[in-house]
Amino acid sequence: MRATTALGCVSVSDTFTVVQAGPASIAADTSGYTVSNAFAQDQTIIVTVQGYGTYHYQLDDGPILDNGGIFTDVPPGIHTVTVYDMEGDGADHCDSITIGGIQTIDYPRFFTPNGDGINDTWKITGLDDSAKIYIFDRYGKLVKQIAPNGLGWDGTFNGQPLPSTDYWFSVEYNELNSTSVITKEFRAHFSLKR
Numbered sequence: 455m456r457a458t459t460a461l462g463c464v465s466v467s468d469t470f471t472v473v474q475a476g477p478a479s480i481a482a483d484t485s486g487y488t489v490s491n492a493f494a495q496d497q498t499i500i501v502t503v504q505g506y507g508t509y510h511y512q513l514d515d516g517p518i519l520d521n522g523g524i525f526t527d528v529p530p531g532i533h534t535v536t537v538y539d540m541e542g543d544g545a546d547h548c549d550s551i552t553i554g555g556i557q558t559i560d561y562p563r564f565f566t567p568n569g570d571g572i573n574d575t576w577k578i579t580g581l582d583d584s585a586k587i588y589i590f591d592r593y594g595k596l597v598k599q600i601a602p603n604g605l606g607w608d609g610t611f612n613g614q615p616l617p618s619t620d621y622w623f624s625v626e627y628n629e630l631n632s633t634s635v636i637t638k639e640f641r642a643h644f645s646l647k648r
Contacts, residue, residue, distance in 0.1 A: 477549045478503035478537045486553045487535065489528075492629060493640050497558040499525040499533065503551070507539035530560030530579040557582065559627065564645040567609035576644060577606030578625060585627040592620060602627075609646050618648045 458464050480486035481504050491497045501511055501523030512518045513525045514533055523537070533556040539549075559580035565573045578587060581602035589598045589607055597616065598607050609616055624641045 477539050478505040478507060478509050478551050480504075480551070480553070487523075487556055489556065489558055489629070492559040492627075492638070493561065493642070495560075496526060497528045497530070497560075499528050499535065499556055499558070501525075501535050501537065501553065503537055505539070507541045510538045510540050512536045512538070528558045530558050532557050532580060561623070561642070562644060564647055565609070566647045567615070568648060575606030575608050576646075577604070578602065578623075581625070581627050585625055587625045588623060590622045590624075591616070592622070594622075597621065609648075615648070616646065618646055620645050 481502070484502065486503060487499055487501045489497060489499050499513070503509060503523065509523070510518045510520050511523045511525075513528070513535055518536075518538060520540075523535070525535070532554075534552060534554040535556060536550050536552045557580040559578065561578045562573065562576055565576040567574050576589075577600065578585075581587075583601075583603055585602040587600045587602060588596060589600065591597050597611050600607050620643045622641065622643045624639060626637065626639050628635045629638050
């Protein structure tokens with residue numbers, strides 16, 4: 455509404471909605487993140503939150519970044535992202551939220567089961583307990599099925615050391631995107647070196 459006073463001043467009145475900044479939240483029916491490029495060297499975590507604050511993001515114990523929630527070249531493993539509201543001063547900051555259990559998935563390209571304590575077993579990192587991992591020799595014979603969170607494969611078949619060569623594997627795993635769980639399969643090979 456616009457009005458002019460007797461002195462020629464113009465007053466304007468309008469209705470405004472004031473929204474206070476607040477902590478970030480994860481949208482209903484989403485995980486709050488997506489991970490792309492499983493088994494690749496350049497895996498990316500994208501965090502998606504909602505709210506009215508100015509948010510900065512921290513991957514694990516790294517620096518707090520104004521990166522829009524995008525982390526590239528993330529190493530394999532289980533990660534945590536903390537989302538901070540940067541509005542306000544000191545005590546006026548809203549609480550942070552933490553999104554844990556974010557998995558990036560990869561496997562070693564070789565292993566050396568020689569008992570020196572370095573690369574003695576082969577295993578895939580970043581999988582949850584529902585994954586199924588199968589290892590085959592070059593002829594397609596099943597050599598071993600291993601648990602995703604177990605000790606890994608020690609390069610033996612029925613207790614006997616297998617030769618140095620390439621071995622193939624397949625893994626069935628669940629990939630969590632922002633709204634659902636998708637079952638995927640990945641196949642590749644790695645080398646056993648003695």
